[in-house]
Amino acid sequence: MSSKELIYQAAAKLFKEKGYAATSMRELALQVGIEASSLYNHIKSKEEILQEICLRNAGKFTDGMKIIQENSNLNALQKLESIIRLHVQIASDDISSVTVFNDEWKHLKEPALSDFLKLRIQYEQSVKSIIQEGIEKELLKKVDIEVALFSFLTSLRWIHYKFAKGRISSDRLTENLKNILIFGLAKS
Amino acid sequence: MSSKELIYQAAAKLFKEKGYAATSMRELALQVGIEASSLYNHIKSKEEILQEICLRNAGKFTDGMKIIQENSNLNALQKLESIIRLHVQIASDDISSVTVFNDEWKHLKEPALSDFLKLRIQYEQSVKSIIQEGIEKELLKKVDIEVALFSFLTSLRWIHYKFAKGRISSDRLTENLKNILIFGLAKS
DNA sequence: GTCTATATAAGGATAGAC
């Protein structure tokens, strides 16, 4: 792995644990095993690291969503299940990185912040359309779409806390989340 | 309102928007309308502000949970609904403060951090017991309890983002969340 | 690519006059 990649990885871990603002370049350097000044041979600034982590993860979600949307065989319920699987997969792929993406994006500076938020809103809009479609086709209840959207996405946003403990496989987690988020906790 | 209270309120707003670590005492002072040094006539340190905000909110949740637990008339489903109402109520009561409680607690120093985490684990344990009881009495599906616990609580943890936009009343939000989280998105 | 040394800015907090 390149030095740059090693720095990103160590940074993701630290940003996750302490937060972006509370992580110093000295700590990061210590974690990487070099002096702080040496970091700058590989990266331009602290902010650049955050940008890279955030945009990389945004890309994963956007790409995954595109594939789901293009699969016209899926009905709304199946699409929601695919979204759950996508989130579980991305979280299991790199927990630290996706946590930073979820929690530290607000420290991005313009214009990166606006770019990021544009992608985020776009993604939310895609999920919203699927929920809307589900309601129209009578696969989903007539709930408030915004409440449904947020409760669905925020549940998924915290999946990685489960993974951190490694208690459960991706498949079982996906299955359980499908059951809970789509079909509810209550026994029917 | 006392100066101390005004400082807490301004701090909660700033900590919410920028994060604890990225908020300076000079900014806080500016928001309050005094010089940074004057803050210290009312509070002991920056950390003390965070402690107060976090412990105050922890108290609200703990107290609310106690009342729910002591109401033996409620079955597990009704208790879960009461928990939803509790979270909605606390969020609508003071959005900034509860956001800081949710997102910035990791910046607490010991021993406050351990005290805080103890309360949090205790609260999660209470919810877990209710879910467990629901499964035993066959009111809830046999889902993975940990997954159910986390997806339930994390959905509720982000309610305040809805409130920030003021789009929906507390009652309608509670009703929708009950429907979605307990009975699921899918039409039965 | 890494180091030491350092520039430059900002942070939390205190002292002491009013």
Place this chain on the structure above:
DNA sequence: GTCTATCCTTATATAGAC
């Protein structure tokens, strides 16, 4: 209770030798 002035520490980032 508020101010100005300031202490001390830490931060990001650069310069230049090796």
